Amino acid sequence: MSADCLFCRIVAGEIPATVVLSTDTVVAFYDIAPQAPTHVVLVPxxxxxxxxxxxxxxxxxxxxxFTAAGDVAKAEGVADSGYRLLFNTGENAGQTVFHAHLHLLGGGPLGALAGARPEPLR
Structure with missing residues (x-):
């Protein structure tokens, strides 16, 4: 545990969160600034x-x-309609808490994943 890590403190119960799943290795909770009707953060x-x-x-x-994400998707009612799993890795990708975490987004059409690229990938 890192004493200054937001997610470590949530896992330890020091900071409240609405937990939707807790296992020996994973804690899943609702994002406080949801980007979709269903937005759950899964952290190791x-x-x-x-x-x-x-x-x-x-x-x-x-x-x-990933196993926990599947369980959460079923519990949240988005498993059949579809959902997105997303890791942001690094500042340029939008990672703001530097503790590995997986976003589960669903509950409606999610649209494009990212904006237009300046040139095609090669």
Whole structure:
């Protein structure tokens, strides 16, 4: 646990959150600034700064995040209609809390994932 990490403090119960799922490895709670009708944040109990670091340190916990996301999608009623799973890794990607976390977004049409690119990917 990192004492100055918002998500570590939520996992520890020091900061309140509306928890929708809690397992030995994952805690899922509603985002306080939702970007979709359903917006749940899934965090590993273990602190790693981003998804790639989590994959390197604890690939089984990364898999647990996806399993938990499926359970949350079913519980939230978006499993059949569709939902998006999203990791932001790094400041330029919009990561604001540097504790690996997976966003589950759904509950309606989500639109494009990102804006137009200045040139095609090669």
């Amino acid at each position: 109990r273990e602190h790693e700064p981003h998804a790639v670091a989590l994959a390197a340190a604890a690939p089984d916990v990364l898999a647990d995040l």
